[in-house]
Amino acid sequence: MNETPSPVPARLSERELHALDAHWRAANYLAAGQIYLLANPLLREPLRPEHIKPRLLGHWGTSPGLNLVHTHLNRAIAARDLDAICVWGPGHGGPAVLAGSWLDGSYTDTYPGVTRDAEGMAKLFRQFSFPGGVPSHVAPETPGSIHEGGELGYALSHAYGAALDNPGLLVACVIGDGEAETGPLAASWHGNKFLDPVHDGAVLPILHLNGYKIANPTVLARIPEPELDSLLRGLGHLPLYVSGDDPLTVHRELAETMDLALDRIAALQDEARTGGSTRRPHWPLIVLRTPKGWTGPAEVDGVPVEGTWRAHQVPLDQVRSNPAHLAQLEAWLRSYRPEELFDELGRPTAEVLACVPEGGRRLGANRHANGGLLLRELPLPPLETYAVPVDKPGRTLHEPTRVLGDLLADLMAATAERRDFRLVGPDETASNRLQAVYGVTGKAWQADTLPVDEHLARDGRVMEILSEHTCQGWLEGYLLTGRHGLFSCYEAFVHLVDSMVNQHIKWLRTTRALPWRAPIASLNYLLTSHVWRQDHNGFSHQDPGFVDHVLNKSPEAVRVYFPPDANTLLATADHVLRSRDYVNVVVAGKQPCFDWLGLDEARAHCARGAGIWEWAGTEDGVREPDVVLACAGDVPTQEVLAAAGLLRRHLPELAVRVVNVVDLARLMPAEEHPHGMPDAEFDALFTRERPVVFAYHGYPWLIHRLAYRRAVHPNLHVRGYKESGTTTTPFDMVVRNDLDRYRLVMDVIDRVPGLAVRAAGLRQEMADRRTRHDAWIREHGTDLPEVADWSWQD
Template sequence: MSIGPAPEDVAPLARYRRAADYLAAAMIFLRDNVLLEEPLRPDHLKPRLLGHWGTCPGITLVYAGLDRLIGRTGADVLLVTGPGHGAPANHANLWLEGAHERFDPALTRDRAGLTELVRRFSWPGGFPSHLSPEVPGVIHEGGELGYALATAYGAALDAPDRIVACLVGDGEAETGPTAAAWHSTKYLDPATSGAVLPIVHGNGWKIASPTQTGVMSDDELTALYRGYGHHPIIVYAEIDYTEGAVADERLGVAMDEAYDRITGIQRQARSGRRPERPAWPVIVLRTRKGWGLPAELGGSPLEGTFHAHQVPMEDVAEDPEQLAALEAWLRSYRPEELFDDGRPVPAVLAVCPPEERRMGTNPAAVGGDLRRPLDLPEIADFAQEVGTPGTVTAGATAVLASWLAEVFRRTETTRDFRIVCPDELESNKLTAVLEATDRAFSWPVPGSAEHLDPAGRVMEVLSEHDCQGWLQGYLLTGRHGLFPCYEAFVSIVDGMVNQYAKFLKLSREVPWRTPVSALNYLLTSEGWRQEHNGYSHQGPGFINTMLTKKAETTAVYLPPDANTLLAVMRTCLASTDRINLVVAGKNPAVQWLSLSDAVAHCAAGASVWAWASHPAAVQERADVVLACAGGVPTVETLAATEMLRRDAPELRMRVVNVVDLVSLRTPQTHPHGLSEDDFRALFGDDLPVVFDFHGYPSAVHQLLHGRPDPGRFHVRGYVEEGTTTTPYDLLASNGVTRHDLAIAVLQRARGWASAGGDLADRYARQRDDILTHVRRTGQDPAEITDWTWGLR
């Protein structure tokens, strides 16, 4: 039943907020005299004023309200703060509740700890200006707006007792990722998962202009969120710190109503009476921007305007009027009533929930402590029988799908593995996983729908942003997952993965953060086989995105067949604190390696394929190296090898396949980098190398920096040419057909530039004849489509 705070509860909430807001303001401005025990002087101020005050009072209002709810109900609440630049408010609340001290003994709740907290914010070697992994209770830093809500839903999945409160700034509410994330309720099963309580903080202003939420009427907001499938609760928070503070009373009533609605939906679903269209609550909290500030300063309005957004008094060190206004503002909080020699007085701390229920120490925010390794099935039970290399055809992802289905079966009880995918599971030949689980969907569906169930653990939605956010929240709270996607469209989440990579990098440097499961991408609709979609679906640039991240955080794999894909995915699903990118073909293709050879190849990262090479080039001096990375490049490289070994048997070619792309880097720049001796065994010191690469050639050139004579590597790959055409024609437009590769070898192999001229001309004519056939018939000839390795 919604009761709201009792009258005797309101005064403590207001007093608590006064303490937190004072600390937040002090963090932005002060480095000394943090309790205002002497008149404020310019030398007490930080030389660089950083921070966002405008949202801080709202964050504290929500934090205090959630603390009260936790104390009343014992709820397990995890907080995701979308407006992460309001970090001073989070820090203040975390210090008051003792979470900071628990993780960092220097931040004790006394004079020394308070002084350290205030000084450390936005200070070299201290906390950054926004939330980050160094901050307790954080699974989303909010440095780039838009991703909080999807992350919150990911944290709630398969956690039936958890409520994830998600504070969404009204500026953030304007972003595309946030708009898509509102539909996440349709994928949340109230019987097996927790709940998300979104709180839209509508304070009306962005940096310099009004927000959309701020100018919308209550009726319009109600219609918007009802259309999304929510039950909106609009709260007008009249802000003050008096004993009868209206803000705490009104927000308390709204939170009680929201909690009752959440638990009611869950009770109904868990008793076997699933609601058809559960309307989960959303609170729209309307407040003034940056409340507590002077109404105006220097003739310009301040509180309740965009001028309150960031640092509201930027010239305080040089302007005596601003300095006086700052001191008056800070003293209005009456810190002498709130702190006893730096210690929060007991009346302030009375608001904090029991230690085991405090949001800053919620175990889910340190997901590595909750993580259990997956019970992965043996890949030998699913491996493809190969026999002679290049004579068997199979679909790599179809083979993998059967193995993934078994992963789902083994996690039926633990429910700690999910696949998120932008409506592409069947397109990417991963349909077999639906034999073990269904697609998640909680709303009514058409009768012709297949494999849909509220408890399903495959989440398909046409929003890459939702997939990324869901998976991040799921992993950071201790679970495992996989994100299959079309190669060309995964770059939609470039910004999100950039933020996540930074989160992982910093997490490694925080002593109390423990490793979380890797974020695994499987790009299965690769650009080289998009003949029915065309140029728009050709884009291998996500590889380049991964290569810009810290070496210890990322890995890129290009398995050339089914068995190597199995070996790679087993490694990826067992790894931690990494972002793994796997690119693999979904169509039936020639298979190369037995399982044992595939496992050894993946462990090495790159190896010589002796069975394809000239015998004399394996251990002795080679004339040229043919290297490849990727499924289609491997086929074309082997086809070129076969042609050359037939037509130029004296040419000593060494064939090298690279499955772990970053193994090309030096061991000093990446932990997967091949040693100097291993790199030399593959590529020599001065041998010419013709390298056929799946993506943009620049990526390989970047990786080879620091290797012996990298200029000898002639790298071919995707050069942004394509259309809706046949596979061979697409390869030809980028200069990477088997004929183009064979010509490049003859032009660069030692002693063959002249001797191979006639043969190179013949290959060029053969290529052109095939292209003529393609344009006449609309399809590649059988010699291309039916090719298998012919050398025995």
């Protein structure tokens, strides 16, 4: 372990010390004012009930600590000319971060109506947690933010994602001690084993221990400090400690400690970049202990508040109705001596701003926190290089994700110099057939290596860690700071990031209404190793429900695609990697899959999102079809085409239409989703009243939910996954869930008027084949030859 650096004398002059304290007091005043004040922002008159907001919302407890960090980061940035951003883990402390950006002028730059004077201060206070205003958490509306404060656990992984391939950037990350108890945060400590000191920036974690969550003490604040120190050192960090409740003493100690940490970071980077060191750095970490709700009311109604859980939100909650509370609030606000901090026009004084950086160095104005400003187009190669030839549909097979892997390898090569594309996933890149990328770049790794290891590289741009949360956080931080990426994951286990993707979708939806936020690259998921080909791993690996979760979210920000073969996957990938401000979910198989469409056909089909495969049906073009066989997903497509082939052979007089759906949102009404079809277009494709048998990749009720307002819905019958899984053969998976070709033929017979009697013999044959299948697999352990050897025949 690298040794602890020796302390150095404090470098602050008395003037600097008091300037830091003035800035901190001003920020604390502004934070408290946002929670309470509707008018009289500078207390130029005695405080009255009508000056107080009718609903008191916000979080005071963490705000003084966040303000302290903001103040000292300002000093360090200005003194060292640092390019730095901060990820505010306790993002519910929104009033603190808003206060800092108002003081440095970046808030006024972003929102010119909120001027940096008394009038602007009044607007800042009024808008906070107020109808038509801004949220109480750090949010997209907050200048300088890349991290939504609504949910805890993701700050540190976001910070590491922001630092990747940003060698000149410092990412400070405040971690609340409540957040430090979450599972995602616990895994994200390991980001330091993936950070390359040559090509990446630095992350400075600041663990803020104020002792309490909403109503309970926090674990890391209550364990003995030697135990905490052992934990942090065991995680590969060099902890530095600051604690106290005397402001001037804490200012001196924090300034000294931050200088120690930044000197350490600079030395480690220089050691690697110019000295050629390949040892894994042990990056510094600051542990900051200050009281919760510091400088707020010590007691309220005889009960301790400062330094306890009671300071978490609003310490004085009856200010309008209780004169004693009103008087205590006024005394609290005046304790910051606002008359010293703001001039007669309400502008921050020179002392308050003495240590604040200027221009793009301000935390609220750094371009990395508005990453779309830095985004460049990806140099995507032409798809013709990778497309598989398709002379006739359904005769040849390829592994779609392996074909995509060749494209991704060339994309990695094309971005080798600019380093703005990464592939992330939980230990599954090769399993998902994307290993061609290893011919260009390795897997990022800074820990020890052994001779048996493969494809590990200190400068690798493939990120693998067996934590979906950390993968998600890394990629979000990477995208939000202006780069591109792809998240490859087993379909069943991407559910682990359900809550994280919620937050990102909400972020994207909000930024669409903020003209100052430049669009960022989309968050792209490739879900493979999917439900229908997890026959070998079994029930635990079989869950296609992530798309249901995503399609519940803001329609302007979410897209779901089911490319049925290799060429449609190429066309889909090309589209999503070029897109902006979406969450794109692409579900595609890694097992050998029939090739249905040539590249030009695939492009046209993907552009339509849904279309008729005329070559697969038996329509005569004169009358409406007797039945529509629809499909979405690679395995459902194969089963529908196999069913269409059986119907063609046994019921040649039946007019069958085959419709394949790539873009699931096409099923929605146009007024509900930007990709939705108008009724006339939908009716032309699916008819208004003919039976529709729809074979769908996931849970069948999603299709019903998307199409419930369509005229044909009473005649829509959906087959899909219905939680019947086990370790079995591939075809048995579809039989167990009634998605197989024989069941689909039976569905057609059951639903087309007049067929039930006329085709009773064929229906019985189909049922018998299902029975024969069950007996066969139990004896042989493989699928029926007629299934295993099937291919499309014209």
